[in-house]
Amino acid sequence: MFKTFHINDYKENKKLTCDKEIINFLNxxxxxxxxxxxxITYKPLVNINEYVCKGQVIAxxxxxxxxxxxxxxxxxxxxxxxxxxxxxxxxxxCISISNDFKEKFYYKKYDVVDKTSxxxxxxxxxxxxxxxxxxxxxxxxxxxxxxxLIVNGCECEPFISCDYRSMIxxxxxxxxxxxxxxxxxxxxxxxxxxxxxxxxLIKSFEKFINKDINLILLxxxxxxxxxxxxxxxxxxxxxxxxxxEVGCVVNxxxxxxSIYDAFVHSKPLIERVVxxxxxxxxxxxxxxxxxxxxxxxxxxxxxxxxxNILYKSLTVGGxxxxxxxxxxxxxxxxxLNAIIINKLSNNNFNSFECIGCGKCSDVCPVYLSPILIKIxxxxxxxxxxxxxxxxxxxxxxxxxxxxxxxxxxxxFTNKSKELLLKERQNEHK
Amino acid sequence: xxxxxxxxxxEPFIRRANNKFYNTKSIMFDYFISLIPLxxxxxxxxxxxxxxxxxxxxxxxxxxxxxxxxxxxxxxxEVVYFYIxxxxxxxxxxxxxxxxxxxxxxxxxxIPIYTPLxxxxxxxxxSNFIGKIxxxxxxxxxxxxALVGYIFxxxxxxxNINNNINDIISSITPLNQLQNIxxxxxxxxxxxxxxxxxxxxxxxxxxxxxxxxxxxxxxxxFMYLCIKKVIDYKIPVIxxxxxxxxxxxxxxxxxxNPFVFSFYNIFTGGLLFGAVYMATDPVTxxxxxxxxxxxSLFLGLLTMFLRFLSNxxxxxxxxxxxxxxxxxxxxxxxxxxxVKDFNHKKILNVLSIVFIYLLxxxxxxxxxxxxxxxxxxxxxxxxxxxxxxxxxLENNEIKFNYELKIEGNKINLTCDLNGxxxxxLNNINENKILITNFLKENKVNKKSTSKDNHIGYISxxxxxxxxxxxxxVSMGYVDNCIIEIVYENEIINSxxxxxxxxxxxxxLEHSNGSINDLIDLGNGERIDVVSNVTYTSVALIxxxxxxxxxxxFLKGGNNE
Numbered sequence: 001m002f003k004t005f006h007i008n009d010y011k012e013n014k015k016l017t018c019d020k021e022i023i024n025f026l027n028x029x030x031x032x033x034x035x036x037x038x039x040i041t042y043k044p045l046v047n048i049n050e051y052v053c054k055g056q057v058i059a060x061x062x063x064x065x066x067x068x069x070x071x072x073x074x075x076x077x078x079x080x081x082x083x084x085x086x087x088x089x090x091x092x093x094c095i096s097i098s099n100d101f102k103e104k105f106y107y108k109k110y111d112v113v114d115k116t117s118x119x120x121x122x123x124x125x126x127x128x129x130x131x132x133x134x135x136x137x138x139x140x141x142x143x144x145x146x147x148x149l150i151v152n153g154c155e156c157e158p159f160i161s162c163d164y165r166s167m168i169x170x171x172x173x174x175x176x177x178x179x180x181x182x183x184x185x186x187x188x189x190x191x192x193x194x195x196x197x198x199x200x201l202i203k204s205f206e207k208f209i210n211k212d213i214n215l216i217l218l219x220x221x222x223x224x225x226x227x228x229x230x231x232x233x234x235x236x237x238x239x240x241x242x243x244x245e246v247g248c249v250v251n252x253x254x255x256x257x258s259i260y261d262a263f264v265h266s267k268p269l270i271e272r273v274v275x276x277x278x279x280x281x282x283x284x285x286x287x288x289x290x291x292x293x294x295x296x297x298x299x300x301x302x303x304x305x306x307x308n309i310l311y312k313s314l315t316v317g318g319x320x321x322x323x324x325x326x327x328x329x330x331x332x333x334x335x336l337n338a339i340i341i342n343k344l345s346n347n348n349f350n351s352f353e354c355i356g357c358g359k360c361s362d363v364c365p366v367y368l369s370p371i372l373i374k375i376x377x378x379x380x381x382x383x384x385x386x387x388x389x390x391x392x393x394x395x396x397x398x399x400x401x402x403x404x405x406x407x408x409x410x411x412f413t414n415k416s417k418e419l420l421l422k423e424r425q426n427e428h429k
Numbered sequence: 430x431x432x433x434x435x436x437x438x439x440e441p442f443i444r445r446a447n448n449k450f451y452n453t454k455s456i457m458f459d460y461f462i463s464l465i466p467l468x469x470x471x472x473x474x475x476x477x478x479x480x481x482x483x484x485x486x487x488x489x490x491x492x493x494x495x496x497x498x499x500x501x502x503x504x505x506x507e508v509v510y511f512y513i514x515x516x517x518x519x520x521x522x523x524x525x526x527x528x529x530x531x532x533x534x535x536x537x538x539x540i541p542i543y544t545p546l547x548x549x550x551x552x553x554x555x556s557n558f559i560g561k562i563x564x565x566x567x568x569x570x571x572x573x574x575a576l577v578g579y580i581f582x583x584x585x586x587x588x589n590i591n592n593n594i595n596d597i598i599s600s601i602t603p604l605n606q607l608q609n610i611x612x613x614x615x616x617x618x619x620x621x622x623x624x625x626x627x628x629x630x631x632x633x634x635x636x637x638x639x640x641x642x643x644x645x646x647x648x649x650x651f652m653y654l655c656i657k658k659v660i661d662y663k664i665p666v667i668x669x670x671x672x673x674x675x676x677x678x679x680x681x682x683x684x685x686n687p688f689v690f691s692f693y694n695i696f697t698g699g700l701l702f703g704a705v706y707m708a709t710d711p712v713t714x715x716x717x718x719x720x721x722x723x724x725s726l727f728l729g730l731l732t733m734f735l736r737f738l739s740n741x742x743x744x745x746x747x748x749x750x751x752x753x754x755x756x757x758x759x760x761x762x763x764x765x766x767x768v769k770d771f772n773h774k775k776i777l778n779v780l781s782i783v784f785i786y787l788l789x790x791x792x793x794x795x796x797x798x799x800x801x802x803x804x805x806x807x808x809x810x811x812x813x814x815x816x817x818x819x820x821x822l823e824n825n826e827i828k829f830n831y832e833l834k835i836e837g838n839k840i841n842l843t844c845d846l847n848g849x850x851x852x853x854l855n856n857i858n859e860n861k862i863l864i865t866n867f868l869k870e871n872k873v874n875k876k877s878t879s880k881d882n883h884i885g886y887i888s889x890x891x892x893x894x895x896x897x898x899x900x901x902v903s904m905g906y907v908d909n910c911i912i913e914i915v916y917e918n919e920i921i922n923s924x925x926x927x928x929x930x931x932x933x934x935x936x937l938e939h940s941n942g943s944i945n946d947l948i949d950l951g952n953g954e955r956i957d958v959v960s961n962v963t964y965t966s967v968a969l970i971x972x973x974x975x976x977x978x979x980x981x982f983l984k985g986g987n988n989e
Contacts (some may be wrong), residue, residue, distance in 0.1 A: 145491075158443070164905050296431070296432055296433065296978070299433075300431075305433060312435055312436065312438050313435050313436050313884075314435040320441035320443060324435075325435065326434060326435050326436070327432055327433070327434060328432060328433050328435070329437070344436055344569070352452075352453050353453075353567055353569075354568060354711075355453055355456070355567075355568055355570035355711045355712055356568070356711045356712050356714070356716050357456070357711045357716075358661060358711070358715070358716040358717065358718070361716055361717050361718055361764070362661075362718060366768075367766060367767050367768055368764075369716065369717045369760075369767075370765040371716055372716070372717065372760065372761070372764050387765050388764055388765060388768065389768040392768065397443075400444065401443055401444055401445055402445055403444070403446060403451045404445075404446050404451060404453045404455075404456055405446070405452070405453045406444060406446050406452070
């Protein structure tokens with residue numbers, strides 16, 4: 001019993017890219033690997049002017065996991081302190097490697113015989129969630145009571161279609177990946193969730209459906225790809241923090257395709273599909289790029305942007321949950337799934353008084369009241385924020401979307417969530 | 430490789446309000462458009478139909494003048510405010526942007542159409558100034574501004590408004606009749622029939638303000654608002670349901686047909702208009718979902734509570750203002766209730782609301798029943814005849830024999846001059862208090878202008894060897910009119926004494942002539958001396974009749 005909301009406008013925007021095939025851009029001049037990703041710091045294992053091969057481990061994480069990052073090209077390490085923008089809006093120190101275009105590949109084959117070795121495969125190939133979360137995939141499978149796999153192919157944000165195109169073009173690889181996971185992790189049921197208006201995709205899935213693999217069709221609403229909603233729809237169960245509490249795992253389709261690549265071709269996660277779209281681009285399309293490519297190189301490859309338009313904005317990630325950037329020397333990490341460049345009109349900045357219509361409370365999927373949270377945040381009342389359950393916010397952005405007075409509601413809800421998290425961390429110390 | 434620069438702006442980057450057909454201005458505009466059917470029906474019913482009856486051209490344009498004047502005055506008040514506060518900006522645009530004309534327009538729709546214009550102007554100034562500006566302007570007011578002005582007008586200028594009525598029918602609204610139904614035992618079916626039936630009552634054949642002029646126009650406006658998602662449909666629906674259920678519940682305890690009573694209460698007064706346009710005002714109603722449900726539940730209860738138990742004919746305005754005061758409290762409570770985990774505390778919170786609701790309902794039922802017990806049903810009492818008991822005159826006692834018909838039964842009583850019952854109280858089966866009050870109202874010793882209700886009596890008798898002197902008395906305009914008779918087998922002397930009647934009513938000349946010269950009992954000949962429609966002349970006629978009766982008694986006739 002969770003709420004979703006039907007977005008009436010912005011329906012046409014997926015059509016900008018979802019009917020074109022994926023193109024490749026696999027020869028950037030340089031790649032940049034950030035050393036801080038998703039609040040985890042990485043320690044570089046290479047030095048300047050060292051030669052690295054494609055697929056070689058060049059950094060490992062500093063916490064107890066020792067998670068690897070691989071180089072996507074072969075070449076020489078040129079700098080260990082290069083600053084680039086990343087998709088959390090900050091300038092981060094990166095390792096920069098200049099490409100020698102020889103594509104010298106170093107791969108290490110892992111023999112998989114059982115669950116433990118499969119998890120080792122997932123870890124050593126650097127597989128993370130490609131839907132935007134960046135969460136280490138192997139940690140989802142460590143628990144022993146897992147018997148269901150839910151494959152998330154919803155892609156509920158407008159403008160983005162990278163998952164959809166990968167599914168259409170590599171559906172056989174997706175099914176093979178599902179079968180691999182099923183075999184080595186003893187999974188009984190698989191649910192594939194897609195939206196019910198993707199008719200071509202539904203037809204292609206038909207021959208793979210059997211008693212174990214089910215196809216669940218969801219309505220075209222937002223936020224359907226939310227984990228709790230999917231688990232409730234497929235299994236009718238609710239959980240508190242993680243899906244493994246009810247014995248299931250939720251994975252993105254692109255993640256499963258990369259698991260297939262890792263298992264069959266011994267290829268670590270060094271490429272991903274990114275959607276480049278927006279009203280300012282002449283040729284919006286999905287591009288398969290190497291991890292670490294800079295965004296302005298890809299834009300140049302696509303034909304540049306229209307410089308006649310004065311006011312344009314660049315958004316990293318989807319429009320509901322992404323961040324706005326002023327420069328486009330952004331390095332593409334594993335969790336970046338779209339770059340949207342839109343025209344801005346002049347009346348975007350005026351915010352009016354709250355008239356108390358209550359639409360924000362009507363539309364919240366987690367039943368919060370954002371306007372009351374904003375008022376309490378401005379007074380810094382932590383107890384009231386706790387009772388209003390500001391911690392439950394899923395950062396979907398619907399409250400700001402629906403507000404007729406353009407009040408910055410999701411901004412304040414995020415801030416109050418951060419405030420409560422900080423206090424909880426202080427308490428633990 | 431060249432790096433491009435972009436505009437940075439705060440998230441989120443996708444807003445429905447960027448669409449120019451969906452933002453605050455369009456919401457207020459839709460709110461205004463939905464009032465148009467009511468404008469048209471008000472102009473038709475209260476302007477055109479009245480013009481046909483009265484042929485007064487001012488009546489035809491009065492509704493339009495009301496609406497325009499209301500909007501203009503409230504707009505100008507805020508123009509002055511913005512001019513004083515922000516001198517550098519354009520005050521006309523600022524006032525328009527803060528939707529200052531809406532309280533004035535709504536106020537002009539809810540006051541009676543016969544209000545003088547200067548009262549409307551005062552009301553608009555008060556509603557914008559006290560209801561909106563001193564709280565901080567648009568979006569910060571606590572009370573509904575139109576209702577602030579309305580309550581100010583009704584409390585201060587009620588008599589000025591009601592002195593202006595041309596139509597006697599309009600002053601007795603169906604809601605005033607409600608007090609009669611509850612306290613004075615009017616039958617509800619008779620009241621409804623006097624308005625032409627329930628359907629006619631609903632279709633408002635006799636409305637006094639633009640807001641109540643048509644239910645159909647209001648329903649059209651409501652549906653337009655719901656389709657455009659300007660208001661939350663829950664508030665009016667729950668408000669009306671709550672009042673309906675409350676009336677239903679109460680009518681079961683006071684022996685009135687529940688459906689008729691409930692529909693009568695909902696469709697009269699400003700309840701429908703208040704539920705759709707005033708209670709749903711976004712600034713003053715709660716923002717959380719559960720908060721709105723609690724708000725409208727208590728609104729329904731409070732409106733009916735004030736209607737039944739207070740002196741206000743229509744409790745809508747006061748109840749909405751009261752709940753507006755409680756909005757922040759309800760909001761906080763409702764928002765926290767919705768996200769609570771389902772445990773015993775949540776159930777306790779929900780039950781506390783239900784408990785308050787039930788408590789208020791039970792209190793109302795008790796109070797209404799209490800008022801009903803004091804007023805007993807009226808008994809039919811008729812006086813058949815009053816005669817003086819001449820036998821008791823021997824003992825110098827003045828007594829009267831009353832023959833009454835109480836609910837079809839004949840009862841005989843003996844009373845004194847002032848209507849106190851001396852004998853025969855045990856014969857009465859019905860309410861003795863009522864009969865005692867009735868007798869006191871119809872006592873012998875009171876003045877009257879009608880021969881039928883008035884009697885005279887003999888107050889003194891002196892017997893001396895066959896010579897009988899007696900005095901006949903009857904109450905005139907100020908005091909007793911006296912006729913002194915000396916009798917011995919026939920009237921020897923008669924004298925009229927009007928010295929106590931210091932203020933002669935009707936210009937009667939004091940005359941000492943013979944008694945037969947003075948009064949004429951039905952021939953019509955000598956009536957020019959004494960008219961028989963004034964207090965004094967009626968008193969003389971009654972005293973003369975008492976003399977005749979006593980003479981019959983003295984001669985030994987039956988004292989029937």
